[in-house]
Amino acid sequence: MNRALRSILSRSMRKTLRERLTAEELEQVIQQTWRIDDELAQNLPQEPNLGARLVVRAAALTASVYRALLTAGLEAEEARELTSQVTWPIYEKIGKPRWKLSRLFAKHPLKRVKLTMGWSMRFPYSAPGYDMRFVEAGEDVIAFDVHRCPAASYFAAQGLSELCVSSWCNLDYPLAEQWGVVLDRSQTLAGGASYCNFRFRPHESQSAGR
Numbered sequence: 001m002n003r004a005l006r007s008i009l010s011r012s013m014r015k016t017l018r019e020r021l022t023a024e025e026l027e028q029v030i031q032q033t034w035r036i037d038d039e040l041a042q043n044l045p046q047e048p049n050l051g052a053r054l055v056v057r058a059a060a061l062t063a064s065v066y067r068a069l070l071t072a073g074l075e076a077e078e079a080r081e082l083t084s085q086v087t088w089p090i091y092e093k094i095g096k097p098r099w100k101l102s103r104l105f106a107k108h109p110l111k112r113v114k115l116t117m118g119w120s121m122r123f124p125y126s127a128p129g130y131d132m133r134f135v136e137a138g139e140d141v142i143a144f145d146v147h148r149c150p151a152a153s154y155f156a157a158q159g160l161s162e163l164c165v166s167s168w169c170n171l172d173y174p175l176a177e178q179w180g181v182v183l184d185r186s187q188t189l190a191g192g193a194s195y196c197n198f199r200f201r202p203h204e205s206q207s208a209g210r
Helices: 002-017 023-041 050-071 076-102 109-120 150-157 161-167 169-178
Strands: 131-135 142-148 181-184 196-202
Touching: 002 023, 002 050, 002 076, 023 050, 050 076, 050 150, 050 161, 076 109, 076 161, 076 169, 109 142, 109 181, 109 196, 150 161, 161 169, 169 181, 169 196
Parallel strands: none
Antiparallel strands: 131 142, 142 196, 181 196
C-alpha cells in the first residue's frame, strides 16, 4: 500500500510542480517528502478499520508534501495551494470507479450521487472510523452529515487544519461539478464545526426526477 501511494503521489508531484520548481528543486522536494513521511508514518493513530487507516495514511502523505514545500522555502499559502493541486488528481481518481458504476443503476446525477456516497460509506468511509449519516433536507437534495472524519482529526492533531480544508475539503466542490451537481456546505469539522454538512443539489436546469 505504501509503495502504491507513493508512486501515485510522485507522478502527481512531478506533473503539478514542474512549472513552479526547477528539476533539481523538484527532486529535492520529493525526497524530502519521503523523509518527512517516514517520520510521520511511525506515529499514525490506530484507526479501527481499514478504510480509516488508508485515509489517515493519505493524510500523512499530504502533510508531508506540504511540509517539504515549506522546507524548500515556499510561503505557507502557496504551499497549501500547490499541495491542493497535487492532491486533486488523486482525489479525483479515487471516486471515479464508483461514479462510473452508478450509471448502470441511475441516469440522473443526483440519484447517482446517492448511490456513489452510499457505496463510499461502506468503504472507505465506513463506521466506526467514520461517522457519516444520510439526513433529510428537503426535496431534490441528497444530504449527509459527517460527525467524525479521521482525516480532519489527523490534520488537527498535526496543527494543519487549514491544510485539510484547502487540500481535502475544498476539493469536494470541483468533484461535485464533475458529477453534474452543486454542493452546498456551510461548515466542516476541519473548519472548527461539530460536523460537516454536505448538501448536493441539482443545477437549476436539471429536473431531479426522484
